[in-house]
Amino acid sequence: MxxxxxxxxxxxxxxxxxxxxxxxxxxxxxxxxxxxxxxxxxxxxxxxxxxxxxxxxYKPGFFRNAPLIPGAQEALLKLQENFDVFIVSAAMEFPNSLSEKYDWLAEHFPFIHWKNIVFCGDKRVINTDYLIDDHLKNLDFCQGTPILFTAGHNRGIDKYRRVNNWDEALELLAAE
Amino acid sequence: MxxxxxxxxxxxxxxxxxxxxxxxxxxxxxxxxxxxxxxxxxxxxxxxxxxxxxxxxYKPGFFRNAPLIPGAQEALLKLQENFDVFIVSAAMEFPNSLSEKYDWLAEHFPFIHWKNIVFCGDKRVINTDYLIDDHLKNLDFCQGTPILFTAGHNRGIDKYRRVNNWDEALELLAAE
Incomplete structure (x- = not known):
């Protein structure tokens, strides 16, 4: 399969x-x-x-020194057992973030191969089976199944299946 | 349409x-x-x-100062009249190239919006109707119609429709 x-x-x-x-x-x-x-x-x-x-x-270091979402590392390691996991960031809006995001990933997610990293503008050209994202502007146009990851700004939206944290994301995907 | x-x-x-x-x-x-x-x-x-x-x-400046392929600017301007044009570069293999490629595009292709730029590793997650590329490693897995752009290293390959320059690419796409 x-x-x-x-x-x-x-x-x-x-x-x-x-x-x-x-x-x-x-x-x-x-x-x-x-x-x-x-x-x-x-x-x-x-x-x-x-x-x-x-x-x-736009200040140097903003993206490079940002903290992790709790559980993200463990969850992505777990997901890699059964899925092809890609990091897809709309980084192109903030060109200063490109190298910072690359270095951040290398530090915190060394198990994500560079072949599985995408920095883009508009995510509508990305075709994967699932997209986990906090923004409707990305989920609305994705070619796979959209999963809304809770962030402050998206509270109250009930357009897509929502996960509130990485435990819930793992649970949802385990059932797929 | x-x-x-x-x-x-x-x-x-x-x-x-x-x-x-x-x-x-x-x-x-x-x-x-x-x-x-x-x-x-x-x-x-x-x-x-x-x-x-x-x-x-891997040296600083290698990508930033590279010259243009003749006719590329005019061709992409022309293609934008009828197509959604995306720049998709497997830049992730050379992290130093990320900002250099962004700046290079800003200088030579200011008419390409950041929303239409993708820096990735593996192009198999990119879904567009066409991919113009010089490498089989990209064309073999693309989700749209592959078009082989002639480079020295790919001479002799007849696996895909080939264009030798931007005039031929425009001609091929005008007939689609």
Whole structure:
């Protein structure tokens, strides 16, 4: 039997961008924003100054030093037993992130071969059996089965099957 | 009618890697290799010292300063009138090339939106209606119609429809 393929997004799925963004904003502007403030709205809107928040994404080190989503490493190792696992990140919007994301993956996911990494703009040209992502703009156009990974900004959306964490993702995929 | 999509490789298709590699080898080792020496064999094998030749690929500037394949700019502008044009490069093998390739595209193909750029490892997850590429390792697994773009190393191969230059590529695609 052919192994099925899974495309896995980076930001807010294996990389904890929310925590990172809040920490950078606090570090730069001295204001502490809560994760709850991000519920149901675009992330930058959760900050007192959205433009200032957005400027942080373009600073060197923003992506390189971001923390892991809990359980992501163990989950991807587990998934590799039965699936072809691809990391598919819409990194092209932030060119500074390209090498940082590559290095981040090499550090935290050394078991993901470079052949299985994709940095793209629009994910609609990616054809895998599943896409695990936190953004509708990606899931809406994916060619496989979309799985919504919970992030603050997507709370309340019930358009796709949702997983709240990596334990739930493993459970869902084990049943496929 | 939905526009069809074309994935276009970078190296030896829009970027003249052969000319660049020969120039870098000459500059570094003082030995002039001809393009004819590359016919029908892997590129690095055309150089007196293949390992030394290969080391050049990893040097800063190798991809950033490479020349254009003649006619590529005009052809892609023309193709954009009727197709969704994507640049799809297996850049992940050479992480140093990621930002260089991005900057190269921004300079020479400013009319290609970042949404239409893909840097990947294995092209088998890319699903477009056509793939224009010089390597069988990509064309063999592509999900659309493969088109072989002539490079020295692929001379003699008759597995796919071949175009020798961008004029022939435009002609072939105009008839589709």
């Amino acid at each position: 052919t192994r099925k393929s899974i495309a896995i997004d980076m930001d807010n799925v294996i990389v904890d961008i929310e925590t990172n963004w809040i920490a950078w904003y606090h570090n730069e502007f001295g204001i502490q924003v809560t994760k709850e403030a991000m519920h149901g709205i675009p992330e930058d809107q959760a900050f007192p100054d959205p433009l200032a928040a957005r400027s942080l994404i | 939905t526009r069809k999509s074309i994935a276009i490789d970078m190296d030896n298709v829009i970027v003249d890697i052969e000319t660049n590699w020969i120039a870098w080898y000459h500059n570094e080792f003082g030995i002039q290799v001809t393009k004819e020496a590359m016919h029908g064999i892997p590129e690095d094998q055309a150089f007196p010292d293949p390992l030394a030749a290969r080391s050049l690929i």
